[in-house]
Amino acid sequence: MIMKYIQIKTIQSLAxxxxxxxxxxxxxGCETDETQTVATFTNLVLDENFDTEGAPNAELWxxxxxxxxxxxxxxxxxxxxxxxENVQIQNGVLLITAREESFEGSDYTxxxxxxxxxxxxxxxxFEARIRLPFGQGIWPAFWMLGADIDENxxxxxxxxxxxxxxxxxxxxxxxxxHGPGYNGGDAISKEFTLENDRFDTGFHIFGIEWGPxxxxxxxxxxxxNQLTPExxxxxxxxxxxxxxxxxxxxxxxxxxxxxxxxxxxxxxQFPQTxxxxxxxxxxx
Amino acid sequence: MKNYKxxxxxxxxxxxxxxxxxxxxxxxxxxxxxxxxxNNNGDIFTDAPVGLTDxxxxxxxxxxxxxxxxxxxxxxxxxxFMGTSSIRIDVPAPDDPDGGFIGGIFLDxxxxxxxxxxxxxxxxxxxxxxATVGEVGFGTDFEENKFxxxxxxxxxxxxxxxxxxxxxxxxxxxxxxxxxxxSAGTQSTGGFGYTFWIDELRFEKLGNIAQPxxxxxxxxxxxxxxxxxxxxxxxGLTQTFNLASGINQTVIAAPAYFDFTSxxxxxxxxxxxxxxxxxxxxxxxxxxxxxxxxxxxxxxxSSNGVLPTAPLPAESAANVSSxxxxxxxxxxxxxxxxxxxxxTTSIQLFPNNGDEVLVYTNNNFTGIVFNNTLDGTSRTTxxxxxxxxxxxxxxxxxxxxxxxxxxxxxNIFTGLPDGDDVDxxxxxxxxxxxxxxxxxxxxxxxxxxxxxxxxxxxLAGGPNFIFDNIYFFTE
Numbered sequence: 092m093i094m095k096y097i098q099i100k101t102i103q104s105l106a107x108x109x110x111x112x113x114x115x116x117x118x119x120g121c122e123t124d125e126t127q128t129v130a131t132f133t134n135l136v137l138d139e140n141f142d143t144e145g146a147p148n149a150e151l152w153x154x155x156x157x158x159x160x161x162x163x164x165x166x167x168x169x170x171x172x173x174x175x176e177n178v179q180i181q182n183g184v185l186l187i188t189a190r191e192e193s194f195e196g197s198d199y200t201x202x203x204x205x206x207x208x209x210x211x212x213x214x215x216x217f218e219a220r221i222r223l224p225f226g227q228g229i230w231p232a233f234w235m236l237g238a239d240i241d242e243n244x245x246x247x248x249x250x251x252x253x254x255x256x257x258x259x260x261x262x263x264x265x266x267x268x269h270g271p272g273y274n275g276g277d278a279i280s281k282e283f284t285l286e287n288d289r290f291d292t293g294f295h296i297f298g299i300e301w302g303p304x305x306x307x308x309x310x311x312x313x314x315x316n317q318l319t320p321e322x323x324x325x326x327x328x329x330x331x332x333x334x335x336x337x338x339x340x341x342x343x344x345x346x347x348x349x350x351x352x353x354x355x356x357x358x359x360q361f362p363q364t365x366x367x368x369x370x371x372x373x374x375x
Numbered sequence: 376m377k378n379y380k381x382x383x384x385x386x387x388x389x390x391x392x393x394x395x396x397x398x399x400x401x402x403x404x405x406x407x408x409x410x411x412x413x414n415n416n417g418d419i420f421t422d423a424p425v426g427l428t429d430x431x432x433x434x435x436x437x438x439x440x441x442x443x444x445x446x447x448x449x450x451x452x453x454x455x456f457m458g459t460s461s462i463r464i465d466v467p468a469p470d471d472p473d474g475g476f477i478g479g480i481f482l483d484x485x486x487x488x489x490x491x492x493x494x495x496x497x498x499x500x501x502x503x504x505x506a507t508v509g510e511v512g513f514g515t516d517f518e519e520n521k522f523x524x525x526x527x528x529x530x531x532x533x534x535x536x537x538x539x540x541x542x543x544x545x546x547x548x549x550x551x552x553x554x555x556x557x558s559a560g561t562q563s564t565g566g567f568g569y570t571f572w573i574d575e576l577r578f579e580k581l582g583n584i585a586q587p588x589x590x591x592x593x594x595x596x597x598x599x600x601x602x603x604x605x606x607x608x609x610x611g612l613t614q615t616f617n618l619a620s621g622i623n624q625t626v627i628a629a630p631a632y633f634d635f636t637s638x639x640x641x642x643x644x645x646x647x648x649x650x651x652x653x654x655x656x657x658x659x660x661x662x663x664x665x666x667x668x669x670x671x672x673x674x675x676x677s678s679n680g681v682l683p684t685a686p687l688p689a690e691s692a693a694n695v696s697s698x699x700x701x702x703x704x705x706x707x708x709x710x711x712x713x714x715x716x717x718x719t720t721s722i723q724l725f726p727n728n729g730d731e732v733l734v735y736t737n738n739n740f741t742g743i744v745f746n747n748t749l750d751g752t753s754r755t756t757x758x759x760x761x762x763x764x765x766x767x768x769x770x771x772x773x774x775x776x777x778x779x780x781x782x783x784x785x786n787i788f789t790g791l792p793d794g795d796d797v798d799x800x801x802x803x804x805x806x807x808x809x810x811x812x813x814x815x816x817x818x819x820x821x822x823x824x825x826x827x828x829x830x831x832x833x834l835a836g837g838p839n840f841i842f843d844n845i846y847f848f849t850e
Contacts, residue, residue, distance in 0.1 A: 225586060225617060259621030262583050287582030289619060358623050360588075 132216035132300060137372035141185040147178065151210055155203040168348035170197035178202035184366050187345045189229065191361035203344030211238040211338040216373040217253060218298030219343070224363035225291035228355030229258025230346040231365040233297055235339040246274035249334035251306060254297035257352045258363070261289040264297070266308035268318055272331035279326050281308065283315040294368055303336060343367065413489040417578035419481060419554045422458040427481050427554065433517065434479040444474030456499040456535045456574035466559045468568045478558030480515050490548035493578035496540040502531030503570040507563035512540060514629065516553040523553065525627040531571055541584045543614035543628040544666040583619035589665035590615070591633065592672035599674065599736055600764035600839045601653045602682035605725060607674060609635060609649030614665055633663040633670065643676050656680030684730050685760040685811050685843035696749055697846040701730050710744040730843065738770070738837040743845070744830070748781050751826040754847035757816040761803055764839035769804035776822060777830030797821035
C-alpha cells in the first residue's frame with residue numbers, strides 16, 4: 092500500500108484552493124505525486140445540512156429496518172428503526188442514536204440511513220462533518236456501496252468505508268475499500284490516529300475524493316491514504332478487482348456490537364449519539 | 376533587560392495604585408495588572424528530579440503504628456525507559472524491620488506549580504513481577520492535601536507500561552506542590568517484596584482525555600432520615616475519564632474539586648469540604664458538580680427537625696442497672712460500635728443538648744456489647760427510649776445472656792445464640808414518628824432462668840432510629 096501524509100488546505104478554504112487549482116489546470120484526478128493538490132472536485136451537487144427539524148428528507152434518505160441477515164452480515168446487535176428515538180433532526184444536526192432497550196428481540200436499537208435509488212453517483216468528493224459517539228462496542232460508519240448491489244451482490248458491488256470507528260478507540264479512524272478478493276476482515280484498510288485529540292469531543296470532516304482509478308481518504312485537513320488499482324493488485328497478489336468505476340450510494344449508521352468492534356460491556360454508556368452536521372457531495 | 380522591564384511594570388502598578396488612592400475616585404481594574412503565575416513546568420523526573428525538594432522523596436511516617444519503610448527508595452542508573460536513570464522502589468515484606476510498606480510524596484521545591492495547562496500525570500512503570508501497586512497520584516502535600524488525587528491498583532507488567540492519571544479539573548491547580556504520591560505494599564504478592572521502576576514522570580497535556588463522569592457517594596442515590604444537628608460527610612468522591620486507550624480511568628478526587636449544593640439550605644447546608652449539617656425540618660437533596668458536569672449520586676435527607684429530649688426516667692437509681700443514660704451511672708461500660716462483619720450500620724453518639732443519644736442509620740445488625748457481664752437476676756425489665764426516624768421503623772432488640780463462659784456465641788448460619796448463650800427477642804415497631812416512646816421489654820422467656828451474665832444487646836433491622844435511656848430495672 093502506498094502511504095501518503097500530504098497536508099491539504101483546511102476544508103474551510105477548500106473553495107479558494109479549488110478555484111486556484113481549476114485555474115491552473117484541467118484536473119484529471121490521477122496525480123499520485125507527493126505535491127498534488129487534492130481538492131479537485133468543486134461542483135456542489137448534494138448539500139444536505141439537516142436544516143429541517145424532524146425526520147430526514149425522504150426524497151434523499153431511506154432507512155434499513157431490522158437486523159438484516161446475521162446482524163447485517165457482521166453479527167451486529169442492534170435493531171434498526173426509523174423512529175425519532177433513533178433518528179431525528181434537531182437544531183440543524185442529524186442525531187443517530189443507539190439505545191439499550193428490548194425491541195423486536197434485540198437488546199439495542201439504532202438507525203441506518205441510505206440514499207439507494209435516491210442519490211447515486213460515480214466519482215466526486217463525498218464528505219460529512221460528524222461528531223462520533225464513544226464506548227466499547229460502538230460502531231458508527233459513513234460509507235458507500237455500489238449502486239448495482241441488487242444485481243451484483245457484495246462484495247462484487249464494492250464498498251467504500253469513508254469512516255469507520257471503534258468506540259473503544261476514540262482517536263482512531265479507519266478508512267477501507269472492499270471488493271472481490273479483498274473484503275470483510277481482509278479489506279484494504281488504513282487507520283488514522285488523531286494525535287492529542289479524539290473524535291467524540293468535537294466535529295470532524297470525513298471524506299474521500301474519488302475519481303477514475305483512485306480514492307483519496309482524508310480527515311479534516313489531512314490526506315491520510317490513497318488507494319488505486321495498483322494497490323489492490325499489490326495487496327491481493329493480483330487476485331482483487333477494482334470495482335470503483337461505477338455509481339455508488341451513501342450509507343450512515345450507528346451499529347452496536349458485531350465482529351468489527353466486539354460487544355458493549357458494562358462500562359458502555361447508553362444512549363450514544365452520532366451527530367451529523369452535514370453531508371456534501373461534489374463533482375467535477 | 377527582562378528584570379528591568381519587570382521592575383518597570385511593578386513601578387507602574389504601584390504608581391497607578393497611588394493615583395487611585397490619591398484621587399480616590401472609582402475606577403475599574405487597570406489593564407496592566409497581571410496576576411502572578413507559578414512555574415508551569417510539568418516535568419517531575421526525567422533522568423533526575425526536576426525542581427523537587429532536596430529530600431526528593433518524603434516518606435510517610437516511619438514511626439507510628441503502621442511504620443512506612445523509608446529505605447526502599449532510590450534511583451537506578453541501570454534501568455531506564457528513556458535516558459539513563461529511573462526511580463527505583465523496593466517494596467518491603469510486611470515484617471521488614473525498617474517498615475512493612477513504602478510510600479510518600481514528591482514536593483515541588485518552590486511555591487508550587489501551575490498545572491492548569493495539563494490534563495494528566497503520566498509515567499512509565501515496570502515491575503520485577505506482575506504485582507499491583509496500591510495507590511499513585513498527586514496533590515498530596517502532607518499539609519492540606521487540598522487537591523489530592525489517587526488512582527488505585529496500578530497493574531505492573533515486567534515490561535514498561537505507560538500510566539495516565541487524569542486531572543479531575545486542571546483549572547483548580549494554579550499552585551500545586553504535591554507532584555507525586557505513591558503507596559505500595561505486598562498485598563498482591565502474598566507478602567513477597569518486589570521492585571518497581573518509574574521513569575519519565577511528568578504532567579502532560581494529552582488532549583485525548585474526555586467524557587468526564589464525576590460521582591459522589593460512589594454514584595449511589597442514598598435516602599436517609601435525620602434530625603437537626605446530625606452531620607454527614609460526602610464520601611465516594613470520584614472522577615472518571617475515558618482515555619485514548621478506551622479505558623475508563625477512575626480516580627479518587629478530593630472534595631475541593633467539587634461544587635456541592637443542597638437543594639434546600641433551610642434543611643441542610645453543605646460546605647466546600649463536603650461536610651453536611653442538618654439544620655431544619657423538611658427534605659433536601661445534596662448533589663455536586665465537578666467542572667460544571669453534574670456528578671452522579673446524591674444524598675436525600677428527610678429531616679424531622681428538632682430532636683426532642685428523651686423522657687426523664689421515672690425509676691430510682693437503686694432499682695436500675697444502666698447501660699446508656701445521662702440520668703444514671705453506668706452499671707457496666709459498653710462497646711457502642713462493635714465491628715460485626717457485614718454490618719452496614721452507621722452509629723453516631725449525638726450530643727442532643729447535653730442528653731447524649733445513639734443515632735443508628737442504615738442498620739442491618741449491630742449491637743451494644745457490655746465490657747463485662749451484668750448480673751440481671753434482680754432485674755425484671757429492659758427500658759429503651761426510642762425515636763423512630765422513619766414511619767416504618769422496626770428494630771429487633773435481642774437481649775443476650777452470654778452464659779458462664781462469658782463469651783458471645785452466635786450461630787453464624789442462623790444468627791441464634793450458640794453454646795451456653797440464651798436471648799430474648801423483642802420487635803419494636805408501630806411507634807409514632809416525631810416523638811420518643813419508652814419501650815419496656817420484660818426479661819422473660821429464656822431469660823427467666825438465665826440472666827446472670829447479660830452480655831449484649833443485639834440490634835437487628837430498623838434501619839433508622841435513635842436510642843436513649845437504655846437500662847435494666849426492677850418493677
